[in-house]
Amino acid sequence: MRHIAQSLVGLIITLLVVSFVIFLVMEAVPGDPAEIILGMSAAPDTLAALRSQLGLDQPFLVRYSNWLIGLLQGDLGDSYTYSTSVSQLIGERLEVTLPLTGLAALLSVLISVPLGVLAAARPNGLVDMFASLFSQIGIAVPNFWVGLLLILGVALTFGWFPAGGFPGWDAGFWSALNALILPSIALAIPQAAVLTRVTRAAVIEVTNEDFVRTARAKGATPSHALWRHIVPNAMIPIVTMLGMQISVLIAGAVLVENVFTLPGMGTLAYQALAQRDLIVIQNVVLFFAAIVMGINFLVDALYTVLDPRLRVRR
Amino acid sequence: MTSHFRFLLTTAATVSLLAAGNAIAEPRTDLILGMSTEPSGLDPTAAAPVAIGQVVWQNLFEGLVAIDKDGNIEPELAEDWVISDDGLTYTFNLRDSVTFQNGEAFNADTAKYTIDRILADDSVNPQKSLYKTITSVKATDADTLELTLSKPSADLLYWLGFPTAVMIEPTSEATNATNPIGTGPFKFSEWKKGNQVTLVENTNYWGKAPKLDKVTFRFIGDPQAQAAALTSGGIDVVPEFTAPELVSQFEKNNTFSTVIGTSGMEVVAGMNNAKKPFNDVRVRQALMMAIDRQGIVDATNAGFGTPIGSHFSPSDAGYEDLAGVLPYDPTKAKKLLAEAGYPNGFTFTMKMPNRTYAERASEIMQAYFSMIGVTMIIETSEFPAKWVQDVFKDTNYDMTIIGHAEPLDIGIYARKPYYFNYENPDFNKTMVEVANAKSEEERVAGYQQAQKILAEDVPALFIYASPKIGIWKSGLNGMWTNAPVPSNDVTDAFWKE
Numbered sequence: 001m002r003h004i005a006q007s008l009v010g011l012i013i014t015l016l017v018v019s020f021v022i023f024l025v026m027e028a029v030p031g032d033p034a035e036i037i038l039g040m041s042a043a044p045d046t047l048a049a050l051r052s053q054l055g056l057d058q059p060f061l062v063r064y065s066n067w068l069i070g071l072l073q074g075d076l077g078d079s080y081t082y083s084t085s086v087s088q089l090i091g092e093r094l095e096v097t098l099p100l101t102g103l104a105a106l107l108s109v110l111i112s113v114p115l116g117v118l119a120a121a122r123p124n125g126l127v128d129m130f131a132s133l134f135s136q137i138g139i140a141v142p143n144f145w146v147g148l149l150l151i152l153g154v155a156l157t158f159g160w161f162p163a164g165g166f167p168g169w170d171a172g173f174w175s176a177l178n179a180l181i182l183p184s185i186a187l188a189i190p191q192a193a194v195l196t197r198v199t200r201a202a203v204i205e206v207t208n209e210d211f212v213r214t215a216r217a218k219g220a221t222p223s224h225a226l227w228r229h230i231v232p233n234a235m236i237p238i239v240t241m242l243g244m245q246i247s248v249l250i251a252g253a254v255l256v257e258n259v260f261t262l263p264g265m266g267t268l269a270y271q272a273l274a275q276r277d278l279i280v281i282q283n284v285v286l287f288f289a290a291i292v293m294g295i296n297f298l299v300d301a302l303y304t305v306l307d308p309r310l311r312v313r314r
Numbered sequence: 315m316t317s318h319f320r321f322l323l324t325t326a327a328t329v330s331l332l333a334a335g336n337a338i339a340e341p342r343t344d345l346i347l348g349m350s351t352e353p354s355g356l357d358p359t360a361a362a363p364v365a366i367g368q369v370v371w372q373n374l375f376e377g378l379v380a381i382d383k384d385g386n387i388e389p390e391l392a393e394d395w396v397i398s399d400d401g402l403t404y405t406f407n408l409r410d411s412v413t414f415q416n417g418e419a420f421n422a423d424t425a426k427y428t429i430d431r432i433l434a435d436d437s438v439n440p441q442k443s444l445y446k447t448i449t450s451v452k453a454t455d456a457d458t459l460e461l462t463l464s465k466p467s468a469d470l471l472y473w474l475g476f477p478t479a480v481m482i483e484p485t486s487e488a489t490n491a492t493n494p495i496g497t498g499p500f501k502f503s504e505w506k507k508g509n510q511v512t513l514v515e516n517t518n519y520w521g522k523a524p525k526l527d528k529v530t531f532r533f534i535g536d537p538q539a540q541a542a543a544l545t546s547g548g549i550d551v552v553p554e555f556t557a558p559e560l561v562s563q564f565e566k567n568n569t570f571s572t573v574i575g576t577s578g579m580e581v582v583a584g585m586n587n588a589k590k591p592f593n594d595v596r597v598r599q600a601l602m603m604a605i606d607r608q609g610i611v612d613a614t615n616a617g618f619g620t621p622i623g624s625h626f627s628p629s630d631a632g633y634e635d636l637a638g639v640l641p642y643d644p645t646k647a648k649k650l651l652a653e654a655g656y657p658n659g660f661t662f663t664m665k666m667p668n669r670t671y672a673e674r675a676s677e678i679m680q681a682y683f684s685m686i687g688v689t690m691i692i693e694t695s696e697f698p699a700k701w702v703q704d705v706f707k708d709t710n711y712d713m714t715i716i717g718h719a720e721p722l723d724i725g726i727y728a729r730k731p732y733y734f735n736y737e738n739p740d741f742n743k744t745m746v747e748v749a750n751a752k753s754e755e756e757r758v759a760g761y762q763q764a765q766k767i768l769a770e771d772v773p774a775l776f777i778y779a780s781p782k783i784g785i786w787k788s789g790l791n792g793m794w795t796n797a798p799v800p801s802n803d804v805t806d807a808f809w810k811e
Binding site for chain 1: 361362363364435440441442443444507508509532533534535536538545546548699704706
């Protein structure tokens with residue numbers, strides 16, 4: 001209990017620092033939201049009227065504390081460009097980004113864990129050679145480029161998947177899911193490449209441990225030793241990596257969503273930055289920060305599940 | 315099988331075949347457009363009107379007058395009007411029995427409300443200054459609106475047809491950005507943010523019913539993705555396609571029509587006229603003569619677009635081709651530079667917005683300038699945020715390049731402050747004459763005079779008028795070829811198989 005309370009306090013302090021840094025950075029970035037909204041022909045008095053309407057004429061600390069107070073009350077403010085509440089915008093976008101990153105994480109695990117384990121089972125074998133080729137290419141190739149290749153090579157050639165866009169979940173589960181398949185593959189491949197390497201290395205390391213030899217000496221078959229003794233013990237580095245990868249997945253979603261024109265958090269962040277929709281950027285970045293910290297928290301908690309020894313020590 | 319049953323079966327088969335045949339022959343009544351930019355709200359009277367107008371202008375919102383596809387002023391919610399001899403009083407006779415899409419009536423009071431709102435002290439109308447000659451707005455009776463001006467303004471009628479002056483309904487004013495209410499043939503249905511806006515037919519429309527019943531505007535920023543969406547059938551039309559180098563793949567494909575028109579956008583390389591050496595007209599002329607505009611059009615736009623010699627678009631009435639006034643002539647350019655005291659050239663910085671056309675054009679200009687000994691350093695500036703701050707607001711730049719999208723905007727060279735820092739009393743006088751023009755001929759003549767002054771004085775290097783490259787599926791009719799006003803008027807669009 002005390003441990004969890006401590007982590008929570010730490011989480012809140014970190015978020016507070018993050019929020020201040022974000023606000024400070026947005027303050028320093030050149031560009032006036034009013035000028036961008038009204039365009040190049042707007043007269044100075046019109047700009048001033050809009051600035052006061054948006055509350056941009058107030059001092060820095062007032063605006064910052066207003067934001068914090070709003071956050072505490074669950075009010076993230078209204079987007080300058082969409083005139084819609086930011087929480088509604090984020091909610092709508094999560095309907096795309098959460099399934100997208102979730103699907104990508106699942107795919108990368110489904111590809112990398114079996115591939116890494118099989119590669120480690122027979123180092124320098126055929127599977128291992130394929131795995132190392134795959135991870136070489138996967139690490140070298142950025143996800144947005146994989147996305148473009150998938151659009152050209154799969155979507156336009158075969159027509160099984162749309163080349164971009166998102167029909168919305170109300171258009172039917174399958175057609176919405178269909179629109180997420182290519183983007184999640186694009187997002188998953190570079191992650192799977194990294195994860196394959198980590199899995200292979202972790203499994204090989206555990207294979208050389210004494211207890212594995214003991215298990216084999218006691219008559220465990222190679223596959224029994226692999227799946228019952230080696231893989232469970234190799235899970236800690238794999239899960240650690242997966243936790244770190246999820247933050248990378250979220251960052252990667254910004255690019256992939258733009259390539260596939262998916263209305264997710266990534267396109268929202270990108271567009272808000274270009275439009276200097278400061279209130280949206282602040283909240284989106286803070287939200288991302290909170291997710292990354294939340295995942296680290298979960299990964300921490302998961303260690304104790306995966307490794308009973310850690311439970312005993314606490 | 316009894317004969318009776320067989321008869322039934324045959325009949326059923328025939329009927330279903332006929333039904334299927336009918337379904338195929340019936341033309342579609344929906345349309346999906348692809349657009350590069352998602353608008354900031356849907357109220358063209360409260361934010362920069364280009365992307366907003368491309369969705370709602372004419373389709374959802376209407377004005378007292380409208381600009382048609384050839385750039386002419388046409389009656390719309392005003393049936394006709396009278397302008398007093400001194401040009402100071404405009405009396406509009408409004409159409410009766412027009413209602414807004416929420417059921418409220420449109421009349422002289424709502425029209426007065428709309429125009430008063432543009433002019434109010436706390437107005438956030440981006441084009442407020444275009445209407446500032448209006449000093450009073452009076453609703454003389456339910457169908458008559460009277461505007462009084464402080465001085466003649468020959469362009470006022472044109473600006474009343476512009477998206478920033480569309481008629482709004484007072485009770486929906488605050489929510490027009492997210493749930494717009496207008497008088498047009500289409501009404502708002504849904505906005506999936508970051509994805510698409512859908513309009514549906516307004517069955518209570520006062521005028522001719524549109525042939526479409528559902529219009530969807532999908533926002534796809536990347537031109538490659540736009541091309542992919544067209545090919546895969548996700549969208550039917552891209553009215554302003556931004557990747558000219560991909561056009562040929564559609565020209566070869568007869569399931570698409572490729573229609574090249576002009577937009578009101580001029581791409582110009584503005585210079586800081588207050589700064590040395592750009593304050594010397596000989597230097598500016600030399601730079602103009604150093605570049606081959608057609609070469610830039612070929613390289614940046616795959617040959618689409620019209621080289622221009624002044625700040626005027628071929629789609630505007632009164633356009634004169636002045637590209638020959640300072641033609642491509644590097645030898646002459648070098649001589650002019652020497653006369654101005656720069657026989658060995660000079661070095662300056664181009665603040666280049668990170669837009670594809672600007673990047674391509676800058677690189678070519680750099681090469682042309684190097685041939686007359688002038689070194690241009692290219693510095694990328696994030697558009698719009700950083701560019702607007704540095705160039706537009708602080709005028710902290712030597713040269714830049716940007717497309718001016720607003721129609722009929724030659725008057726910016728008389729505006730103060732404006733990023734060119736250009737000062738020419740002759741030009742200012744001509745713009746006043748244009749505003750005071752009593753007749754259309756006089757107004758056009760004034761604009762032609764203004765074009766000529768700029769062509770000689772080159773406060774900016776005039777490069778080209780942007781093409782409007784429209785690509786749509788064959789069978790779609792009634793789309794505009796040109797875009798005199800940034801818009802996608804689909805009120806006359808229809809499918810024919």
